[in-house]
Amino acid sequence: MTAPGAFARGTDDGAASLAPVGVICGSGRLPLEVVAAARARGRKVVPVAIEGEADPAIDALSPTWLGFGQIGKLADLLTREGCRDLVMIGGIAKRPDMRKIIGDFGTMRRLPRIVATLVGGDDSLLKKVIRLFEEEGFRVIGAHEIAPDLLAGAGPLAGPEPAAEIAAELALAVRAVVDLGRLDIGQAAVVVGSRVIAVEAAEGTDAMLRRCAEVRAAGRVRRKGGVLVKCAKPQQDLRVDLPAIGPDTVRLAREAGLSGIGIEAGHVLVAEREATLAAARENGMFIYGVAPLAHRSGGQADE
Known part of the structure; x- marks a missing residue:
């Protein structure tokens, strides 16, 4: 040995x-x-x-x-x-x-x-x-x-460039995920209009999206649309636990009534890329690669 x-x-x-x-x-x-x-x-x-x-x-x-x-x-x-x-x-x-x-x-x-x-x-x-x-x-x-080809690129990956109103939702969701990540809680958030309606914790993204669908079904969120954003944590060691999306993410986001998904370019993996992007297009949703976080410390978290 x-x-x-x-x-x-x-x-x-x-x-x-x-x-x-x-x-x-x-x-x-x-x-x-x-x-x-x-x-x-x-x-x-x-x-x-x-x-x-x-x-x-x-x-x-x-x-x-x-x-x-x-x-x-x-x-x-x-x-x-x-x-x-x-x-x-x-x-x-x-x-x-x-x-x-x-x-x-x-x-x-x-x-x-x-x-x-x-x-x-x-x-x-x-x-x-x-x-x-x-x-x-x-x-x-x-x-x-x-496997660098699995990383999300920047800009529109599926669907059109987000309009100004949706871009504002994406920006708010990014800020929410940054604050969430600094506390080592999660990597995703959902924003509808100017309101953060869900953040990811230990249950994971899928369970968070199911919770969003339940909140909508109960009439607690009446406004249509909204966005899911996933980013790596600001202090995250990029060698492990990179966030990811796949076809199930798109399906659950659609069931939650969301308009689309924002993912941090170069820091989120896209599983089953063709199926994921096709699912978004078929459901009239967008997937957009948002700019990497400007305040990230680098490829590895500080020890």
Whole structure:
């Protein structure tokens, strides 16, 4: 078994960029797209599917399935495959299953550090997870670094350029998301007219949009239209947890009676791009890439 940090000794970032990349795959379709896109660009990818989280369809990409928390087996696998870079993509709804850890002596040896990662908000947790892998000698990179075509561009992506009234809604929603992000709460908000009617918290964007539909159905929001905006948090480490939209986002936004969706250009992933944009067009909605946040601190959050 390789000692923590041993693999990275004697390497540099240039060599790492040419080496195989490990991709830890959580839930959703994005992990499949990231793996496929990276392979299409000529990168060797070692996909690792998280049991109970990853989409079963990922079997088509020949992954190794591991239980969430089996850090020892994961580190050994990636080292054996020659991986220096590591990408984490997809949702993880559960905490580690300690039953999976029993018998994995590499994980048991690391258990105090693993337990220490389970305290704090999303950003705190993700920073600790990154640090855990870096201590093992891996370089954690963003999904957009191996699959840049999945990032949203700037300007109209589907539908027309937003009119002045809608542009004002987008601007207010961006301000709401910025304030939300600074508190490490969420990455999305819904604005109707001059009113913020919903913000994303631990329930996620889909549940927030369902809540918006319920509020509308109850007659508590009578004005038509409105916008959803998703941005990365101002202090967010862009290597992990980039916000994303997909066909379900469009469907739920339509059911909530919204006119369209604004997403931060260069900082939001678009899953199933063609289907997502087509769904917006078919429903008379827009998807617009808003300018990146001017006050973002950079590619990585401050430690």
